Structure formats: structure tokens, C-alpha cells
Amino acid sequence: MNKFKTFLQSDSIGGVSLLLAAILGVIVANSSFASVYFNFMQIHLGPLTLLEWVNDGLMALFFLYVGLEIKTEMISGELNTNSKRLLPVLAAIAGVLAPALIYFLIAGVHPDYTHGWAIPTATDIAFAIGIITMLGKRVSQAMKAFLSALAVIDDLIAIIVIAIFYGAGVNLPYLLGAVVTTALLVYTNKQGYLRPILYVVLGVVLWTFVLRSGVHATIAGVVLAMTIPAIGKIEGRTVYPLHAWAHKLKHWVNLLIIPVFSFLNAGVSFSDFSSHQLFHPVVLGISLGLILGKQFGIFSAVYILVQSKIIKMPTNTSWIEVYGTSIVCGIGFTMSLFVATLAFAPGLTQEMAKVGIFIGSIVSGLLGASVLFLASALKKNKGNSSISKS
Numbered sequence: 001m002n003k004f005k006t007f008l009q010s011d012s013i014g015g016v017s018l019l020l021a022a023i024l025g026v027i028v029a030n031s032s033f034a035s036v037y038f039n040f041m042q043i044h045l046g047p048l049t050l051l052e053w054v055n056d057g058l059m060a061l062f063f064l065y066v067g068l069e070i071k072t073e074m075i076s077g078e079l080n081t082n083s084k085r086l087l088p089v090l091a092a093i094a095g096v097l098a099p100a101l102i103y104f105l106i107a108g109v110h111p112d113y114t115h116g117w118a119i120p121t122a123t124d125i126a127f128a129i130g131i132i133t134m135l136g137k138r139v140s141q142a143m144k145a146f147l148s149a150l151a152v153i154d155d156l157i158a159i160i161v162i163a164i165f166y167g168a169g170v171n172l173p174y175l176l177g178a179v180v181t182t183a184l185l186v187y188t189n190k191q192g193y194l195r196p197i198l199y200v201v202l203g204v205v206l207w208t209f210v211l212r213s214g215v216h217a218t219i220a221g222v223v224l225a226m227t228i229p230a231i232g233k234i235e236g237r238t239v240y241p242l243h244a245w246a247h248k249l250k251h252w253v254n255l256l257i258i259p260v261f262s263f264l265n266a267g268v269s270f271s272d273f274s275s276h277q278l279f280h281p282v283v284l285g286i287s288l289g290l291i292l293g294k295q296f297g298i299f300s301a302v303y304i305l306v307q308s309k310i311i312k313m314p315t316n317t318s319w320i321e322v323y324g325t326s327i328v329c330g331i332g333f334t335m336s337l338f339v340a341t342l343a344f345a346p347g348l349t350q351e352m353a354k355v356g357i358f359i360g361s362i363v364s365g366l367l368g369a370s371v372l373f374l375a376s377a378l379k380k381n382k383g384n385s386s387i388s389k390s
Contacts, residue, residue: 013254015130018333021259022266022358029267041264054264055341058257060207060221062334065253066125066155067225068246075230075242078149087311088149091301095150095329096121096157098297099289107285116282116343118165119353120289120360122158122335125151126258127361128328131369138376142314143325150298150329158335159222166342167215174213178220181206185227194232194241199224216342258334265337268354282349283356286336290360291367294330299323318379324371330364332357 028037041051048056073079079088099120107113132139132147185202193199203224211217230242277283302322305311314322336357344350 013130015124015127017254017259018124018127018262021262022333025263025265025267028263029269030271034269034271037267051264054261055338056211056217057207059261059338060218061249062253062257062261063159063218063221064203064225065221065246065249066152066159067222068228068242068249070152070156070222071225071228071230072242072246073149073152078145079152084149085153087302087305087314088146088153090305091146091298092150092153092157094297094301095123095154095294095326096297098300099293102289102293103285105285106288107281110281113282113285113349116286116340116349116353118158118161119336119339119343119357120286120293120332121154121161122332122339123151123154123294123329124331124333124335124361125155126254127331127333127365131328131331131365132325132372135369135372135376139325139372140314140316140321142317143321146314147325147328154329155335158339159219162216162339162342163219166339170214171212174209175215178206178209178213178215181209182223182227185224189227189229192229192232194229194234194239196241196245199228218338261334262337265341266354266358268351268358273355277352277355278359280352280355282352283359286332286353286356287360287363290330290332290336290357291327291363294364295323295326298326298329302326318375320371320378321375324368324375326368327364327371328368330368331361332364333361336361 025037028034041049043050045053070079079085100117103117103120104114108117128147128151129144132144181202185199185206188198188202203220206224207217207220210220210223225245228242228245231238231240233239299322303319306313337354340350340353340357344353
């Protein structure tokens, strides 16, 4: 029982729940319950369908959690100084540009597919860190910190991309309402208000305005996160609202939001799928973007920065370990699936995008873990040989 509780509190639970939910979604989508599964998503609950409530509502909470993590890292974590930010920021930028370029070269020449360029640029923070965590001491602490920081920056870039490139037509009155609500949140923060109720109320108002403004509703979660105070005093007692919000959201995100999102969005029907569709431009563009683009962009950035002596090699880390970590960053899943639902309308192209995400993420996960196992074995053998020589 204690082991199960420890597992539920571990960093790998998000990746495990995501994988299980995605597999279940694929199984149901290809079973006799397929029609029930797809019709279930389109049930209207008020102004939105069930799928829209998940993608626009629950995912806003996911982005709130991501925003809280980003702010925490920038205040007291792996991104709290410029020197710490340099390597993961430049590596993350390279890890976004290379997959986008590969996608453009393969699928971007087709006008109908161009909008999917951002799908292979995202790293699934829960899954990638989950794999690194499960490898335990086989991966150096420096690489774990590097991956965490890089994944946070990667998420921040994805948020910016979604806000700029994947919104609908802007509705100025609602956008103005969102701006005013954001100003009220900032004012509330500056006044030192610490209790959650006002932030929750203003956050719901902000989400409503953003949803109707044409900017994607999930951005409201990030904006709200940036206004949550880090520390303060209530009746002489020191409180940490930023940490408390993240702590309370963590299990909801890992055990409910991510699995529900994955279950409803990962379901791909293979009833009409044929082997030649594995060479569909969208499938190739996304899968190769994740598998090759991520590792090439991130590893190249680290190699150039270290060799040019702009930054130092991460402590107690080998190049093969850096390479394995770069490959693991090709796991897209949550964020890639989310961008796919924004880039393409439901239909064949979106289905092909999901197939590409599955292939790219699975190969990146298995290949990355294998390389990191090899790096660990080489490091151990090197250590043993040094001992025997002495």
C-alpha cells in the first residue's frame, strides 16, 4: 500500500496515466463501442461539446499548472538566474526550430498540411521526466535538471505559439475584457492579496473572456498562474500560495485532466488505415520531426555551446547521456496532441497527425531510454576500470 502511495506521488505517474489512457482510447476507438465513443465527445453541455469542455476547460487547468511550474522555476528553480537559463533556453529554441523545419520540408509544401508545423515541436514534460525518473541513478542529476528546465521552456514556447498562431479571429470587445481582467489580477497581486477565492473568481471571468475573444482559452490558465503570489503573510503566518496551488493541482492534472484529455483525443480508428498511409506527408513530417528534429536540434545546441566554451559541460555528464536526453525530448504526446486538435479539423489529416505523434513519441521514448541505459553502462564500466587500475 505504501509503495502504491509513493507511486501516486512520484513524477512518473503523469506519464504512466497518459500512456494508459491513450492506449485505452485507441482500443475503444477500434472496438464495437467506437460509435458510442465518438458520439459521446459531441454531446452538448451548455454552449460547448464535451470534447470542447475538455480541450478548452480542463486543459486551461493543465496550462495553469504548467504556468505555476514555469513561475516556480523562474523564481527559485533551474531558471532563476541568467546563467542557468542560457543552456535550456537555447537548446529548447533549437529543439523547436529543427522539428518545424523537418515538418516543413516533408509536409509543408502541401497547403492543406502547412498549419501542422508546430505539432512536432513540443515535448511532453510528464512523459519525458517520467522516463528519466524511472531510470533513477542511471541518469545524472545535472541531466535531470537540464531536462526539467528545457521542458519548462519548451512548454512556454508552445504556449506562445498557440497564442499567436492557433487562435480564431480576434473579437476585440472580449479581448479588451480579458485585458482588463488581467489588469485586475495583477492589481490584486500587487496589493498583496493571498487568499485564493478572488483569484479563482477572476480566473473564471478571464477564461470566459479569452474563450470568446478568439485567443485559445487555455492561455487564460497561464496568465492566471503568473499572477499567483509566491509568498506572503496571513495573520502573521507565512504562506506560499504559488506552491500550494501547484501542489493541489498536481494530482488533478496527473490523475484526471491528462488521462481524460488523452483518452478523448488519442482515439484513432484504424478501420480504414492502410500501410501506405505510414508514408503520408503529415505522418512522416511529425514522426521524423519528433524523432530526428528534437535530438538534432537539442544535441547540436548543447554541443556548439560547450565546444565554443560559452557554457560548461553539465556536471558528471557524458556526451552520450546528453544525446540520450535529447532523444527523450522527442516524446510529444499531450502538447503535440493538443496542437494537432488546433491545427487540423477532425478528419483524415488530424488522424494522420495522431499516428505521427504516436510513432514519433514511442520511438523517441524507447530509443532515448536505450541510449541512456547504454550511457549508464559505459559510465559504470569506466568507473570499474579506473578502480582496477588503481
